[in-house]
Amino acid sequence: MTATIRPRRSLLFVPASNVRALEKARGLPSDAVIIDLEDAVAPAAKEAAREQARAAIAQGLGGREVALRVNGADTPWGADDLALAASVAPDAVLVPKAASAEAVRDIGRRLDALGAPARVQVWAMIETARAVLDADAMARTALEPASRLALFVIGANDLARETGVRVRAGRAALLPWLQQVLLAARASGLAAIDSVYNDFSDTAGFAAECAQGRDLGFDGKSLIHPAQIAAANAAFGPGADDIAEARALIAAFTAPENAGKGAVSFEGRMIEDLHVAIARRTLALADAIAALHHP
Numbered sequence: 523m524t525a526t527i528r529p530r531r532s533l534l535f536v537p538a539s540n541v542r543a544l545e546k547a548r549g550l551p552s553d554a555v556i557i558d559l560e561d562a563v564a565p566a567a568k569e570a571a572r573e574q575a576r577a578a579i580a581q582g583l584g585g586r587e588v589a590l591r592v593n594g595a596d597t598p599w600g601a602d603d604l605a606l607a608a609s610v611a612p613d614a615v616l617v618p619k620a621a622s623a624e625a626v627r628d629i630g631r632r633l634d635a636l637g638a639p640a641r642v643q644v645w646a647m648i649e650t651a652r653a654v655l656d657a658d659a660m661a662r663t664a665l666e667p668a669s670r671l672a673l674f675v676i677g678a679n680d681l682a683r684e685t686g687v688r689v690r691a692g693r694a695a696l697l698p699w700l701q702q703v704l705l706a707a708r709a710s711g712l713a714a715i716d717s718v719y720n721d722f723s724d725t726a727g728f729a730a731e732c733a734q735g736r737d738l739g740f741d742g743k744s745l746i747h748p749a750q751i752a753a754a755n756a757a758f759g760p761g762a763d764d765i766a767e768a769r770a771l772i773a774a775f776t777a778p779e780n781a782g783k784g785a786v787s788f789e790g791r792m793i794e795d796l797h798v799a800i801a802r803r804t805l806a807l808a809d810a811i812a813a814l815h816h817p
């Protein structure tokens with residue numbers, strides 16, 4: 523049986539301090555919205571932003587998945603942000619600058635203690651040198667009983683800030699780190715979302731980075747502007763060609779003349795049961811996207 527698939531092609535950050543953007547996000551075709559209380563909100567606006575986040579989550583964001591990025595536990599706002607998350611129960615709490623496996627466990631314990639429903643997931647931003655190095659240890663906490671950890675998001679801006687790397691087209695300096703985080707996530711069954719692309723007016727550069735993120739294995743991309751949604755949805759969702767090929771591949775492998783064969787020839791190449799599994803996943807993702815209100 524195929525596990526339920528949640529499309530996460532496009533996760534749009536929306537500053538909680540921006541009421542107009544919160545309203546607009548409701549009607550945009552991103553698969554998820556991340557309401558941000560952290561870096562997109564100036565210190566003087568934190569308290570008001572928290573109340574706006576409360577109202578937006580309570581009202582709902584058009585049925586799409588909603589995450590709340592809280593401020594860090596070591597900031598003056600972190601505790602109140604987490605209390606808000608426990609009371610309004612978004613789909614996920616996005617932890618910025620996740621520091622260690624123990625820090626990830628601690629967020630889960632604190633949500634438990636605050637009475638957050640079990641369905642509230644923990645998502646972790648991997649955006650420090652230490653987090654990249656310890657990504658596997660953090661991801662493994664997802665395998666512990668009652669863990670809420672479900673997803674990693676790459677934070678390339680903070681990674682660049684701390685390490686000094688220059689993020690240029692092609693992201694050569696970041697690639698080993700992206701791959702390490704992706705592997706850590708997959709080894710423990712987590713979803714993995716690629717970093718934001720700051721230059722929202724550069725459509726060609728953004729499309730190239732989406733294609734690269736898809737090739738690297740990410741489920742989707744985090745976004746900062748509505749103009750980025752369509753390209754991310756196209757890059758991370760199966761296209762009509764992918765769907766047609768998946769159907770043809772399954773039909774070929776399961777054809778009566780191939781019964782009992784482990785390896786089958788399909789359009790000049792070898793396919794095995796594992797390729798059927800990949801094709802079935804493609805079709806399941808396509809079905810899940812079709813079931814969204816904003817395919």
Ligand SMILES: CC(C)(COP(=O)(O)OP(=O)(O)OC[C@H]1O[C@@H](n2cnc3c(N)ncnc32)[C@H](O)[C@@H]1OP(=O)(O)O)[C@@H](O)C(=O)NCCC(=O)NCCSC(=O)C[C@H](O)C(=O)O
Binds near residue numbers: 535542547680
């Ligand atoms: C980058 C922006 C500040 C640009 O805003 P603006 O100048 O208002 O853009 P536009 O005039 O082009 O906007 C056109 C309309 O779209 C709406 N809009 C803009 N952005 C969003 C959004 N994110 N969500 C919903 N709606 C949005 C505007 O309101 C306009 O609407 P209308 O009035 O109908 O014309 C702005 O885009 C922005 O604030 N983006 C999000 C910034 C953010 O959240 N940053 C934090 C997350 S990124 C990060 O921290 C990454 C990570 O941690 C790391 O380390 O890498």
Ligand SMILES: [Mg+2]
Binds near residue numbers: 618677679680
């Ligand atoms: Mg960051």
